[in-house]
Amino acid sequence: MLKTENLKVSFKTRDGLFEAVKGISFQLKKGETLGIVGESGSGKSVTSLTLMRLHDEKSTIISGNIWLDDVDLLSLPEKEMQKLRGNRIAMIFQEPMTSLNPVITCGKQVTEAIQLHLGLNKQAAKTAAIALFNEVQLPRPEAIFDSYPHQISGGQKQRVMIAMALSCNPELLIADEPTTALDVTVQKTIIELLLKLKAERNMSLIFISHDLGVISEIADHVAVMYKGEIVEQATVKQIFAHPKHPYTKGLLACRPSPSQHLKKLPVVADFLKEGDTVTSVTIDKIREQYTYTATEITARKKQLYSQPPLLSVKDMNTWFPVGGGLFNLNKQVVKAVNGVSFDVFPGETLGLAGESGCGKTTLGRSILRLIEPTSGQVSFDQTDLLKLNTSDMRRMRRDVQIIFQDPYSSLNPRLTVGDSLMEPLQVHQLYSNNSERKQKVLELLERVNLNPSHFNRYPHEFSGGQRQRIVIARALALQPRFIICDESVSALDVSVQAQVLNLLRELQEELKLTYIFISHDLSVIKHISDRIMIMNKGQIEEIGEADEVYNHPKQDYTKRLIAAIPGGHA
Numbered sequence: 001m002l003k004t005e006n007l008k009v010s011f012k013t014r015d016g017l018f019e020a021v022k023g024i025s026f027q028l029k030k031g032e033t034l035g036i037v038g039e040s041g042s043g044k045s046v047t048s049l050t051l052m053r054l055h056d057e058k059s060t061i062i063s064g065n066i067w068l069d070d071v072d073l074l075s076l077p078e079k080e081m082q083k084l085r086g087n088r089i090a091m092i093f094q095e096p097m098t099s100l101n102p103v104i105t106c107g108k109q110v111t112e113a114i115q116l117h118l119g120l121n122k123q124a125a126k127t128a129a130i131a132l133f134n135e136v137q138l139p140r141p142e143a144i145f146d147s148y149p150h151q152i153s154g155g156q157k158q159r160v161m162i163a164m165a166l167s168c169n170p171e172l173l174i175a176d177e178p179t180t181a182l183d184v185t186v187q188k189t190i191i192e193l194l195l196k197l198k199a200e201r202n203m204s205l206i207f208i209s210h211d212l213g214v215i216s217e218i219a220d221h222v223a224v225m226y227k228g229e230i231v232e233q234a235t236v237k238q239i240f241a242h243p244k245h246p247y248t249k250g251l252l253a254c255r256p257s258p259s260q261h262l263k264k265l266p267v268v269a270d271f272l273k274e275g276d277t278v279t280s281v282t283i284d285k286i287r288e289q290y291t292y293t294a295t296e297i298t299a300r301k302k303q304l305y306s307q308p309p310l311l312s313v314k315d316m317n318t319w320f321p322v323g324g325g326l327f328n329l330n331k332q333v334v335k336a337v338n339g340v341s342f343d344v345f346p347g348e349t350l351g352l353a354g355e356s357g358c359g360k361t362t363l364g365r366s367i368l369r370l371i372e373p374t375s376g377q378v379s380f381d382q383t384d385l386l387k388l389n390t391s392d393m394r395r396m397r398r399d400v401q402i403i404f405q406d407p408y409s410s411l412n413p414r415l416t417v418g419d420s421l422m423e424p425l426q427v428h429q430l431y432s433n434n435s436e437r438k439q440k441v442l443e444l445l446e447r448v449n450l451n452p453s454h455f456n457r458y459p460h461e462f463s464g465g466q467r468q469r470i471v472i473a474r475a476l477a478l479q480p481r482f483i484i485c486d487e488s489v490s491a492l493d494v495s496v497q498a499q500v501l502n503l504l505r506e507l508q509e510e511l512k513l514t515y516i517f518i519s520h521d522l523s524v525i526k527h528i529s530d531r532i533m534i535m536n537k538g539q540i541e542e543i544g545e546a547d548e549v550y551n552h553p554k555q556d557y558t559k560r561l562i563a564a565i566p567g568g569h570a
Contacts, residue, residue: 400483
């Protein structure tokens, strides 16, 4: 049905031509799913946009062939391509919030496509759109039809995007990272939905992801992309059972393994030698080197839990008023954190997991008083943080730090990285002068595997993984004892995620740090945590040793979270 031959895509830049896709070829049969996997920058999204001809013709040079049945898409005039786009071929984009128009209702955005391609009148298009909203299992379809994108959740926005893509009965659907920013449970329902719709409509599907676990759930065949080339193509079973290329082995090995206790995660570099030559190293062989022994695990538990807690949270509540109308006569509250109590021990990593909206981020920020709790007690090294005045709390923040979820929005775009890292040192008047502070910042950059030359660069000049390292360096600047990591690896490629998780663990051992590690990804939580705490609707669902909670969950909610992990327990 779809065939690409020697497809090359280059972009004109100030430094000359940049070759993003370097002569790739693949085929897709009717009713099949092709998974395209690779890290950011591998060329997978460029490939998908080229299939749709969504590129700037002035700055892009494309060669090769893309055949849809007997039509060569690259030689079609733009007007003819417009008839095909959204009609025979449709696309679900990576980030629904930026793909949906914020000032147009969800319903109108879907009816526009239906009226344009199917020629229906306004009322018939509305009926068709509501039927689609039902098909993609949106709750209250009529209400969502009249809602703006900001009024619905991330999972619901993604369903609106799917409905829009399906509105003209496409033969081929391209899904570009459609589940990356979603909770595992929402991700699972979106994957199940796509598979159901594909079967019912006999569609072909190209599913793009950096996560091989997700690919294993949905694809028939897999193409692995690396630096603009397809380095390996095979069935899903062959890729997972017998990966041939070292890069594929590296991607598979980067995923946390719930069945093993690894001191560090393997990274792609473990499998690639100089010049990307193939190595005979197996995933098991690499993982063997990094595995904790039973004696080491027992010794760590004994050492951790023989000490008094560093942090004790008792009966914490953080409630937000909602509604209330005139004079707040019917004032209601959302109990974001509702009667939560737990301890964290020195040197421990407590993993905090749950779906979006369960209260985990509010809990983390309430501990640091970035959000003021309604009531309760937060004792850090026997000092009640909730009783401190503003200046005492500021001094205490030297000891308790946070790494935010989105490094880009938590760095000031107008400050160089050096200035951002020096700022906390200046605020807390550490070191005698700026020359000494700069020296400290250069050491910090080196400690998180960045170059001293990065000191004068701005945040937008770095990749996501590098920005995450900068934010970690900033949290370390004040030499804290306790750090809350709030979804600090959720938006990263699996290989970059592995590097950041390894860095956090190295820093913990070297600097004797204590962490609360917040994530909706239980496989990541299981890898890095000593104990796991599960939150649901503002309350603690269960808490216990990582192995115990993961392998023998007591609550149905926890069982559901674990069952939703893509790629199963492997």
